[in-house]
Amino acid sequence: MDLPVNVTLVDHPLVQHKVSVLRDIRTGPKEFRELVRELAMLMAYEATREFSLADTTVKTPITETPTRVLAGKKVAVVPILRAGLGMVDGILSLIPAAKVGHIGLYRDPETLTPVEYYCKLPEDIGERDVMIVDPMLATGGSAAAAVHFLRERGAKAVRLLSIISAPEGLAAVTESDPDVKVYVCAVDSHLNEHGYIVPGLGDAGDRLFGTL
Numbered sequence: 539m540d541l542p543v544n545v546t547l548v549d550h551p552l553v554q555h556k557v558s559v560l561r562d563i564r565t566g567p568k569e570f571r572e573l574v575r576e577l578a579m580l581m582a583y584e585a586t587r588e589f590s591l592a593d594t595t596v597k598t599p600i601t602e603t604p605t606r607v608l609a610g611k612k613v614a615v616v617p618i619l620r621a622g623l624g625m626v627d628g629i630l631s632l633i634p635a636a637k638v639g640h641i642g643l644y645r646d647p648e649t650l651t652p653v654e655y656y657c658k659l660p661e662d663i664g665e666r667d668v669m670i671v672d673p674m675l676a677t678g679g680s681a682a683a684a685v686h687f688l689r690e691r692g693a694k695a696v697r698l699l700s701i702i703s704a705p706e707g708l709a710a711v712t713e714s715d716p717d718v719k720v721y722v723c724a725v726d727s728h729l730n731e732h733g734y735i736v737p738g739l740g741d742a743g744d745r746l747f748g749t750l
């Protein structure tokens with residue numbers, strides 16, 4: 539399948555292996571949480587590839603040498619509640635200075651449209667590289683709404699990290715905001731009549747928090 543512009547498929551063998559275990563119905567909440575955390579870290583590694591560097595020098599035990607460090611990048615990680623929470627720690631382990639905002643959205647089970655119930659973002663969100671995190675990109679309604687809230691509050695550079703996506707969700711989010719950069723580990727077949735991703739992994743929030 540041709541991916542929309544601005545969509546990156548993170549398909550490293552370690553990622554594919556972990557996604558397979560994540561999908562498995564036999565994987566319980568403890569292992570599920572660990573896998574989501576690890577996958578978020580691996581995705582963040584890919585999503586930060588374009589971060590800029592600044593020249594500096596460092597003195598090794600042998601000699602002084604020119605080298606490069608991150609150019610003071612300010613990052614905000616923004617999970618979509620609930621399931622996005624499972625991805626935060628993995629990203630913070632790579633970018634410990636990142637601030638964390640929260641967007642509370644749930645899908646109305648009848649209409650499948652997102653309902654907002656919470657939004658708390660860092661005040662300087664407009665100066666930060668934003669990573670929205672949510673393991674599932676299904677219809678794309680929740681992700682598109684999250685991107686929209688962030689744009690309204692001044693966010694400029696916005697990335698979306700979702701472990702499993704449906705083609706419908708990728709199309710919806712990239713069409714609603716052509717500048718958002720999307721990173722996914724899998725593009726599945728389609729959505730079923732309840733808006734669940736097929737084959738997917740079921741309800742990510744329930745599997746993370748054991749509320750099945």
Ligand code: PRP
Binds near residue numbers: 645673733742
């Ligand atoms: C899930 C998931 C996404 C959303 C994806 O959350 O974590 O936020 O559905 O679906 P969409 O792309 O069709 O909007 P859910 O609404 O089940 O809430 P929860 O995380 O609180 O369980």
Ligand code: URA
Binds near residue numbers: 738742
């Ligand atoms: N939300 C989930 O948790 N899983 C899906 O397949 C779709 C939306």
